[in-house]
Amino acid sequence: MSEPTTPRAAAPGPEPEPAPASASLPTPAPLTARLLGWEVVCVLALSLGASAVAAVISFAGALTAPGGLAEQTANLVVPRAEAERPWLDLSRQLSSLVFAMAPVVLVIHLLHRTRESARTIGFDLRRPGFDLAAGAGLAALIGCGGLVVYLVSWRLGLTVTVAPSSLEEHWWQYPVLILQAVKNGVLEEVIVVGYLMLRLGQMGWSPVRIIAVSAVLRAFYHLYQGVGMFFGNLVMGVVFCWFYRRWGRVGPLVAAHSLIDIAAFAGSVLLIGKVGWLPG
Template sequence: MAEPTSDERAEPHATPGSPASSGAPEPAAPRPRAPLPAAAALTPRLLRGEVAMVLLLSLAAAAVSAVISFVGSITAPESLAEQTASLVGSRAEAERPWLDLARQLAAVVFALAPVALVVHLLHRGAETAGTIGFDLRRPGRDLLGGAALAALIGCGGLVVYLVSWRLGLTVTVAPSALNEHWWTLPVLVLQAVKNGVLEEVIVVGYLMLRLDQLGWSPVRAAVAGSLLRATYHLYQGVGMFFGNLVMGLVFCWFYRRHGRVMPLVVAHSLIDIVAFVGSVYLIGRVDWLPGS
């Protein structure tokens, strides 16, 4: 047998289907990924910008809208008590219930986007949602504490509403103006829970944490958060402005004492569930309730 020549010895043996036999170029080696940049330190400037962006995307817009609505109400020829503010209204004609339902559900989901943003921002830093007590670690105590707080604030808020309405300081509030469908009550419950999560997570848990980090005193932070809460309820009138101011101060005190926002979410959700669902069955059937 003849010995292979030097050229033959230098040529690699190609197997069928290999890049050498098919003439296809060899795949390039994957490029190493660049390391992610380190998270920027939360300087006061970054914190102030973050808080401003979160509020502008959530409840600050509602506060501006409420102020504009209030100016429109006090400049109208009718008194405040003669005007009506609907909290949850239909989004389509009664003959198109599925369109209305789709819009209601979409509104609830997208209204909670700022809460998802807040949780994301907390996890990007050294905190988590548990830092503000927005978790399920203590369901029993959170439910009991929230229910007790709801009874206290709910009863007090009803008295403030009735008295201020009699004095002409508050508009007639119609919690639900939904058309009657099989899904009306579930949507009202979802709207109530959405309000509880959105307002308490942002205005109490998140805002108090960030203002603490900015060096604000607990009293100053509580007053600022409570004023924001009162302002985005101003469309309901002067009486409800002060009622929500007191509610905000009580909720901030409770949060400072227990360090958890979940009882506040429970309390706010229960208050709104009773108001929304109760209005369906009570308004128009009892004499002492405005709007009947």
């Protein structure tokens, strides 16, 4: 009998190519109104929705405090350390400004996840001249009207005394106030106008309903300033939404809001206590 033959090992072939990493990732869920709705809720809960709740609580506290609303004071930009420790105060001011921008970064990230970007809502530098010019005109219109509403409503006892700044007189006082004003402009207009109007529109809401929700939200997170400023910001919200629908850009609104707050913050430092017609 012949010897049994030992089977030869097969010649080594080429190594199989590894599957791409993306093949193991789950397929993203389809974009639905329900998903967008929860996205909007999460963004607002981390930003101006939470501010609206805090403003309602603050307003309730002012209403139940001794004296009328005009006897209460709302301090906007306050010291964060003792007067003899200015560098600690500055460090805390700057860190709060940086982290206050986190919701805006989140919104831009979420836009990119749906193949959109900040450019989709007009938050870019494509038209800086137009944004600044239109924003300056809008700031003059809204700013003058807002000042009148504040003064009249304060005289009627419908608004608290607003102290835009109570910072100590340090060399960095005005730069911090300017940064605070720009932060307010970016945070509010990007989220409450650009992002919210885009997402609610994608969910099938009508323009009138979207504008109403955006304006009411703006009014509520300013309610801590009193009834007069609630309605003043309600009108401002409607005007800003209308201009956004017309221009398709949030840039002019950011410029307008920033200029209004710069004038309010700097003006409070320069004028409060020096002129009789301005409360404080």
